[in-house]
Amino acid sequence: MADQASATVRMFGALHGIRKDRGQPTEVEVDIPESGCTAVSIVHRLDLPLEKVDGVFINHKIYTLDHLVHQGDRVAFIPIGVPGSRGLFASERNH
Numbered sequence: 001m002a003d004q005a006s007a008t009v010r011m012f013g014a015l016h017g018i019r020k021d022r023g024q025p026t027e028v029e030v031d032i033p034e035s036g037c038t039a040v041s042i043v044h045r046l047d048l049p050l051e052k053v054d055g056v057f058i059n060h061k062i063y064t065l066d067h068l069v070h071q072g073d074r075v076a077f078i079p080i081g082v083p084g085s086r087g088l089f090a091s092e093r094n095h
Contacts, residue, residue, distance in 0.1 A: 007032045007069050009042060013079040014052055032071045039075065040065040054080040 006029040011019050016026045030042055039056040043065065056063050057076040069075055 005032065005034075005071055006030055007042075007071065007073040007075050009046070009075045009077070011046075011048070011077050014081065015048055015077050015079045018048065018052070019046075030075075032069055032073070034071065036068040036070045038066055039063065039069055039077075042069060042075065043077065048077065052079050054078050 008027065009030050010027045019026045028046070030045065039058070040050070043050055043053050053065065055078045056065055056067065057078065058067060058069060058073050060074070062078075
């Protein structure tokens with residue numbers, strides 16, 4: 001089980017492949033401040049290409065990358081191209 005000062009983060013699809021090709025794990029524990037942090041800040045910390053990330057699941061619910069991640073959360077990044085996800089986030093990018 002994840003330490004409460006961290007969140008468990010997984011990468012799927014192309015993001016999984018990018019991490020694997022770099023010799024990096026595709027599931028990691030990321031330190032999270034007590035006040036939380038945005039999912040996009042985790043994308044940057046993990047050096048994932050932002051243009052390939054469409055959204056994020058946090059505790060099994062789908063969100064945009066500006067959503068806050070809290071200690072103990074389970075996070076999964078969704079790459080662009082996953083069926084159905086592009087339509088969910090396209091309108092968010094235009095605001």
